[in-house]
Amino acid sequence: MNYFSELNGQKVIVTGGSKGIGRNIALAFAKLGAKVVIAGRDEAALESATDELKSYQSNCSCIVADMQRVPCIYKMIDEAVSRLGGLDILVNNAGINIPKPALEVTEEEWDCILDTNLKGTFFCSQRAGKYMIAQGRGKIINIASQMAFVGYIKRSAYCSSKGGVVQLTKALAVEWASYNVKVNAVAPTFIETELTAQMLADKEFYQDVLNRIPLGKLAAPSDVTGAVLFLASDLANFVTGDTIRVDGGWTAI
Secondary structure: OOOOHHHOOOEEEEEOOOOHHHHHHHHHHHHOOOEEEEEEOOHHHHHHHHHHHHOOOOOOEEEEOOOOOHHHHHHHHHHHHHHHOOOOEEEEOOOOOOOOOHHHOOHHHHHHHHHHHHHHHHHHHHHHHHHHHHHOOEEEEEEOOHHHOOOOOOOHHHHHHHHHHHHHHHHHHHHHHHHOEEEEEEEEOOEOOOOOHHHHOOHHHHHHHHHOOOOOOOEOHHHHHHHHHHHHOHHHOOOOOOEEEEOOOHHHO
16 A cells, blocks of 8 residues: 555645754655645745755745744745645644743743744644635644643743643644544654754753653654654544654653
8 A cells, every 4th residue: 555645736834844843744745746835934944945845846835934923924824825726734833942941931032932833833723724614624733742741841931832732733623623624733752853953962951851751762853754644644534633742652651
């Protein structure tokens, strides 16, 4: 059986698609023949990622957008849908973290994290949902975090935002089920990417993370991508409101 062959020709938006997990997800869709639009704030990184996507699927492109600003989100989704000629799958991957002790978190930092991770996810879903509901089908996949289920130091705002994403996923899944729009999430542990390299360079921190993962290693971007592809595929057509934890067993303890 050729798994995921049904994703060929699907119309996909991936936010935060120029780097790390988002880029890996976008590439996987493009390799399967999907038409992908990636969105984010770094124009140079977006163009670099798009060049790679186009080597697998020529109908891929990028849009510069700020996920903290609702008008930008609406414009991005509308433009992407226009380019793609519709929308089958939205992957809400854009996210940010500012690790800080709770006593030192400023209002601006709190707003930045919550606005990107939770508010941005909601309004991307809201705009995409309008199109999906009108056509009677669609899949939304939110990238949450294991921090939605466990606490960790210097991540009070981040944990709050990702916990909200998991609950938002459930709420939208229930509300939109009658329209055949499925909403799910993937909750990764720490991933080795260029974005986490500096954080993981702290040997004490790195070892603490490993000690909390029963599998004894960090996840790779492809581990997260596998869960996303499953949720996007026909294999998950009866799954909605769920969050797949890609955490090596961290939250099982």
